[in-house]
Amino acid sequence: MRSPNISAVILAAGKGTRMKSDQAKVLHELFFKPMLHHVLDAVTETDIGELAVIVGHQRERVLTSLQEAPTPYPFTPVVQEEQLGTGHAVLCAEAACAAADLVMILCGDTPLIRPETLQAMIDRHKESKAVLTLMTTVLDEPFGYGRILTDAEGGVVAIVEQKDASAEQRALREVNAGIYLVDAKFLFFALQQVGTENSQGEVYLTDIVSIARQQDHRVERFIHTPAIDVLGVNSRVELAQAHHELQMRHNRELMLSGVTLYGPETILIAPDCRIGQDAVVHAGVQITGAAQIGRGVQLASGVVLHNCQVGDKAVVGANSVLKNYTVKEGEQIPPLTSRLS
CATH class of the missing domain: 2.160.10.10 (Hexapeptide repeat proteins)
Structure with a gap:
């Protein structure tokens, strides 16, 4: 049995207003390179074959940064002309993923993600025969993150965003880490069905979870700890924390050597x-x-x-x-x- 072709879609089109900067968020540097480069480094060390990067805000700067890296990354640029949500961004990459059996989706502001974590998720997905695997983590203070809704058997029912969650749902501590591995055919079919009836008026990528359940598809959770590995950088404070984490990882390797x-x-x-x-x-x-x-x-x-x-x-x-x-x-x-x- 042949191994499935896996493409990755990295979301790097947003402005990142909480950084309070004129520079695109994914270009902010930590531990000697832009955060987007750290994400690509992790992806290229896995079984993933093709790579698409969704660009929008400051697209030319983002693309130039990738093309002029010391070791240029092999990727297909995809332009999201209007920022209409994460689901819309992935939909823009449909043509770039034409040869894929599976699509991994992740954000360009998660510089602490480890290649071994992504590979473990890929391996779990293959074993489970699921149509969709989503990475989750557990936070003591989950404010701002989409909550994972489960049924009595622990199966994933849906993801509800902070702004759309009830008080009871906001009390949940398991959150969406924003990394998905999805059957390609299902992914792009489901995204065509997603509406914009939510507080943001956007196409939520997270809605593919409830669509999968409605169609009786298997949805797996890949729970990862520590949470810091999978959390995004949204402020200068978090940028400094991520830089320190990467510095300490490298220093630990040196000490062990x-x-x-x-x-x-x-x-x-x-x-x-x-x-x-x-x-x-x-x-x-x-x-x-x-x-x-x-x-x-x-x-x-x-x-x-x-x-x-x-x-x-x-x-x-x-x-x-x-x-x-x-x-x-x-x-x-x-x-x-x-x-x-």
Whole structure:
């Protein structure tokens, strides 16, 4: 039995008014790249074949950002001329998904999504024989998120948006994470049936859940924790939180590889940097660019390095700032040294 063709549709057309910015939300940077790029990074590490990106607000800037990435992403651009809701956005991608058996839908403002989470969802969907699998999570404070409505057997009945929910429904803590895996034929048929009779006057993508149930199709939930992995970035506060989470993920990988980090929550190391085993990095250090840090190197507190080569067992003193500089093996750089070239 052949594996189904899977296409991904990434929603990146919105303005993001809560960011209070002239820049499109998905272009705001965290951990060294725009948040949209983090989403594409995750998608391209799964079994998904084709990729469509829905653009609208500042479309040229968004497309240029993707096309000029250090490693350009293979994707099909789809323009949503009017922002008429998430369902309408996906409907715009019907032609781009013509060869797909399954379509995964996710938002371009979820930079913390992990490829292994998406792949696990794909695997679960294939096993379940469902027509639709939706990712959910559980929040202590679910304000603003669509609530998951279930029947007595725990099956998904519908998703109700915050503005359309009753007081009883708003008390529910399981919420829609905004990631779906859907049979392609059903998806685009169902979206043609969705109306705009809601508080926003938009085509809600979430309505495909109730349509699936009305047609006696199987709807699966893929409940994921921790919730932070799947939540969107809607403000500068959440942008900072997401940046910190990605920084800590990377720092954890470095520590597990044999690098000592004192105060890892204060240390910023770009993903392209290479650090040898037994290197010791103290609090407040920043390492950016394509830096190469050798084995057994000591970096004191407050050191800033950009595009530097640091030889094995070298020592860089506290609060030194080095840019485009080579530190020889075993060399000792005094504190407060500045080398900018």
